[in-house]
Amino acid sequence: MAPRVWRIGLIGFGNVGQGFIRILVNKGSKLRERYGFEFKVVGIADPIKGSVFDPEGLDIVKVIELVDKYGNIKDYPGGRKDIDSLYLCRSDSVDIVVEVTPTNVKTGEPGLTHIREALKNGKHVVTSNKGPIALAYPELKALADEKGVLLRFEGVVLSGTPAINLALEALAGTDISRVRGIVNGTTNFILTKMEEGMTYEDALKEAQRLGYAEADPTADVEGWDAAVKAVIIANVLMGGSITINDVEREGITKVTLDDVRKAKEEGCRIKLIAEVVKGDEGIKASVKPRKVPLTDPLANVMGAINALTFETDHLGPVTIVGPGAGRVETGQAILTDVLAIHRYAGGR
Amino acid sequence: MAPRVWRIGLIGFGNVGQGFIRILVNKGSKLRERYGFEFKVVGIADPIKGSVFDPEGLDIVKVIELVDKYGNIKDYPGGRKDIDSLYLCRSDSVDIVVEVTPTNVKTGEPGLTHIREALKNGKHVVTSNKGPIALAYPELKALADEKGVLLRFEGVVLSGTPAINLALEALAGTDISRVRGIVNGTTNFILTKMEEGMTYEDALKEAQRLGYAEADPTADVEGWDAAVKAVIIANVLMGGSITINDVEREGITKVTLDDVRKAKEEGCRIKLIAEVVKGDEGIKASVKPRKVPLTDPLANVMGAINALTFETDHLGPVTIVGPGAGRVETGQAILTDVLAIHRYAGGR
Numbered sequence: 001m002a003p004r005v006w007r008i009g010l011i012g013f014g015n016v017g018q019g020f021i022r023i024l025v026n027k028g029s030k031l032r033e034r035y036g037f038e039f040k041v042v043g044i045a046d047p048i049k050g051s052v053f054d055p056e057g058l059d060i061v062k063v064i065e066l067v068d069k070y071g072n073i074k075d076y077p078g079g080r081k082d083i084d085s086l087y088l089c090r091s092d093s094v095d096i097v098v099e100v101t102p103t104n105v106k107t108g109e110p111g112l113t114h115i116r117e118a119l120k121n122g123k124h125v126v127t128s129n130k131g132p133i134a135l136a137y138p139e140l141k142a143l144a145d146e147k148g149v150l151l152r153f154e155g156v157v158l159s160g161t162p163a164i165n166l167a168l169e170a171l172a173g174t175d176i177s178r179v180r181g182i183v184n185g186t187t188n189f190i191l192t193k194m195e196e197g198m199t200y201e202d203a204l205k206e207a208q209r210l211g212y213a214e215a216d217p218t219a220d221v222e223g224w225d226a227a228v229k230a231v232i233i234a235n236v237l238m239g240g241s242i243t244i245n246d247v248e249r250e251g252i253t254k255v256t257l258d259d260v261r262k263a264k265e266e267g268c269r270i271k272l273i274a275e276v277v278k279g280d281e282g283i284k285a286s287v288k289p290r291k292v293p294l295t296d297p298l299a300n301v302m303g304a305i306n307a308l309t310f311e312t313d314h315l316g317p318v319t320i321v322g323p324g325a326g327r328v329e330t331g332q333a334i335l336t337d338v339l340a341i342h343r344y345a346g347g348r
Numbered sequence: 349m350a351p352r353v354w355r356i357g358l359i360g361f362g363n364v365g366q367g368f369i370r371i372l373v374n375k376g377s378k379l380r381e382r383y384g385f386e387f388k389v390v391g392i393a394d395p396i397k398g399s400v401f402d403p404e405g406l407d408i409v410k411v412i413e414l415v416d417k418y419g420n421i422k423d424y425p426g427g428r429k430d431i432d433s434l435y436l437c438r439s440d441s442v443d444i445v446v447e448v449t450p451t452n453v454k455t456g457e458p459g460l461t462h463i464r465e466a467l468k469n470g471k472h473v474v475t476s477n478k479g480p481i482a483l484a485y486p487e488l489k490a491l492a493d494e495k496g497v498l499l500r501f502e503g504v505v506l507s508g509t510p511a512i513n514l515a516l517e518a519l520a521g522t523d524i525s526r527v528r529g530i531v532n533g534t535t536n537f538i539l540t541k542m543e544e545g546m547t548y549e550d551a552l553k554e555a556q557r558l559g560y561a562e563a564d565p566t567a568d569v570e571g572w573d574a575a576v577k578a579v580i581i582a583n584v585l586m587g588g589s590i591t592i593n594d595v596e597r598e599g600i601t602k603v604t605l606d607d608v609r610k611a612k613e614e615g616c617r618i619k620l621i622a623e624v625v626k627g628d629e630g631i632k633a634s635v636k637p638r639k640v641p642l643t644d645p646l647a648n649v650m651g652a653i654n655a656l657t658f659e660t661d662h663l664g665p666v667t668i669v670g671p672g673a674g675r676v677e678t679g680q681a682i683l684t685d686v687l688a689i690h691r692y693a694g695g696r
Binding site: 317340 | 519521645649
């Protein structure tokens with residue numbers, strides 16, 4: 001049965017963590033009414049923003065006030081400040097650990113340790129952290145199953161746009177033979193601007209100005225971010241066990257305005273397409289710029305919007321289109337997973 | 349906990365019922381392996397195709413053989429033949445009633461009686477029958493909740509393409525302010541053919557030849573089918589309580605080739621759009637031909653494919669595109685709902 005009140009421990013208080021808490025502040029009463037979802041945030045742990053723990057539940061309105069005013073929560077009145085992320089993974093006062101620390105796709109840390117430790121201690125885990133899922137999904141899933149808890153991670157692909165839960169739950173029973181899509185908003189934004197006539201360099205600057213691209217844009221423009229998502233799609237949705245080194249990867253840095261114009265003349269658009277195919281020889285994953293005919297639903301996905309097409313046996317292609325990133329959007333991914341845990345525990 | 353073996357009673361053995369049983373025949377062992385889903389089909393009741401009941405489980409390979417050869421299952425060897433649909437709703441040997449009788453949107457019968465009776469007797473119910481859901485969702489949902497069982501109906505909109513479960517589960521936590529989409533494949537097929545230059549009359553004939561349109565096409569071309577789906581979207585996904593008479597409805601019979609051409613010149617396509625909007629004055633639903641700009645994901649949904657765009661607070665618009673009808677496609681809707689019941693009962 002669902003506990004009377006869900007006790008949430010939040011690890012990481014950057015954009016996603018704040019986005020999630022803001023949603024809880026704004027929607028708490030609606031969530032109680034609509035889903036019978038009662039909750040307390042009992043702890044937040046972040047090495048920069050500060051850590052605080054109170055088994056009676058933090059005042060999340062106060063928390064948001066503090067972070068808005070000071071950029072941290074170090075002056076939160078009350079609660080224990082001498083706790084850290086592992087404390088939340090082990091505390092008897094936590095039912096669900098929300099792990100939203102920065103992604104490291106090489107080591108998965110510190111998220112991997114957090115998730116492992118929380119699962120070991122019988123906590124449900126919700127994360128939007130791509131690293132641990134890309135690197136260690138089979139191990140973490142087995143651990144969650146062994147402990148009888150849930151590990152959920154809608155936010156690792158397409159933020160709150162249903163992708164993982166769509167494939168695993170809403171499409172349950174189908175076999176997925178191919179997944180292709182636009183899973184990186186930064187590169188799609190740049191390609192969209194190039195179609196409007198901007199050079200690659202100018203489009204990248206515009207993306208950086210708007211906060212879509214990092215100062216060092218390598219992870220996006222060289223296709224690394226999309227490749228990590230391809231690994232997750234392969235291993236989680238299609239039963240694969242590949243690593244990022246198995247992904248054939250080409251970014252968008254060599255795409256020219258001329259390429260874009262030529263594609264247009266052929267009734268196509270150039271898109272950075274992540275593709276995972278399950279065939280007789282196993283799973284093949286790639287990320288590369290491709291000419292997509294305008295009749296393809298993916299061709300019309302513009303700007304920072306993302307999309308995935310699942311090729312299924314029972315339904316043929318099914319395509320989902322929605323935002324691929326953002327503070328509120330990824331906060332929503334966390335929320336939908338937390339509500340799923342509530343439902344599976346007998347909540348409505 | 350999930351029962352060791354799920355016992356399914358099937359009411360209605362037309363296209364959808366057969367589609368579902370064919371999937372079980374083809375995929376039974378995969379479903380056992382992947383989801384730990386063990387099942388028996390203990391009874392089938394259909395006034396035309398025949399009825400048979402065996403608490404030990406029917407031989408579904410034999411059932412499909414018979415219906416392929418004779419068009420009915422009256423010669424099924426063994427089992428009791430003296431049962432009817434209500435028997436399956438009441439039998440202690442049934443855990444899940446699958447209700448897939450023909451839709452009647454005026455009375456909801458016979459589906460409404462079947463669903464009510466099954467829920468009253470503590471059975472989970474899965475249906476693709478639009479009538480009962482459009483007419484009596486609040487009553488049926490309350491009855492299911494009271495009995496602690498699940499009522500699921502992915503198949504009533506967009507067949508197996510996730511729409512209901514997408515909105516209620518994968519998008520849980522969002523508020524949906526507007527839903528618009530293409531929810532009728534027949535009219536979308538006709539409009540697609542008209543864009544290729546065919547007249548309305550010829551396109552309708554072609555749709556009838558291919559089995560997309562009925563001999564009497566009124567339900568599709570006058571927008572009745574889409575209007576029923578708008579009612580379901582309003583009442584199930586947006587908390588409304590409207591009836592089909594509240595839907596502003598205009599079909600496609602007055603759309604001319606000239607209209608289609610003019611829209612094209614304006615960078616648009618004419619689509620039959622079902623729209624439900626939740627505003628300060630409550631819920632407004634409409635079905636009518638609209639000019640949709642080519643930049644809208646709905647504009648590029650061609651032929652018998654369907655699509656829905658959900659406008660949400662946390663994610664903005666999220667669009668799903670997939671098949672809207674078909675024997676296997678709706679069989680998949682039944683399957684995904686049955687597997688959800690299995691999951692919620694503690695299955696994987």
